[in-house]
Amino acid sequence: MALEWVVLGYAAGAEAVMLLLLTLPGLDGLRRGMVSVVRSALKPMMSVVPFCLFLLMDIYWKYETRPTCDDEHACTPSEHLRHQKSVMKSQRNALLIAAALLLYWILFSVTQLVVRLDQMQQRVDKLKKRDD
DSSP: OHHHHHHHHHHHHHHHHHHHHHHOTTOHHHHHHHHHHHHHHHHHHTTHHHHHHHHHHHHHHHHHTOOOOOSTTSSOHHHHHHHHHHHHHHHHHHHHHHHHHHHHHHHHHHHHHHHHHHHHHHHHHHHHHHHO
16 A cells, blocks of 8 residues: 555655646746746656545545444553554645645646746737737
């Protein structure tokens, strides 16, 4: 099951790098190319959403089927430790899911804004040329 989390981590990292390259000031030449790359990558990266939902269901299933220690002496210290590690991993993985979904949404929104900004800049340039 660790491979899924590695893939999700790489996807979130790729989203963060693309978002960083789109929003850094002073990279106008690179931004034009990045916009086309990001726009073509957004549809395949949409698969992150159902993948995250699947992993969220996996966390929920592990939570529901975890062993419980109702009595004080029902579980050994090693079982308590294993349970605590499992809870920590689940919390970490839930944060990774939230980060991947949030980064995808921000990347989609920023890409749309950059495209609209470029279109408006082209309109302004066209109007300035027409006025001169």
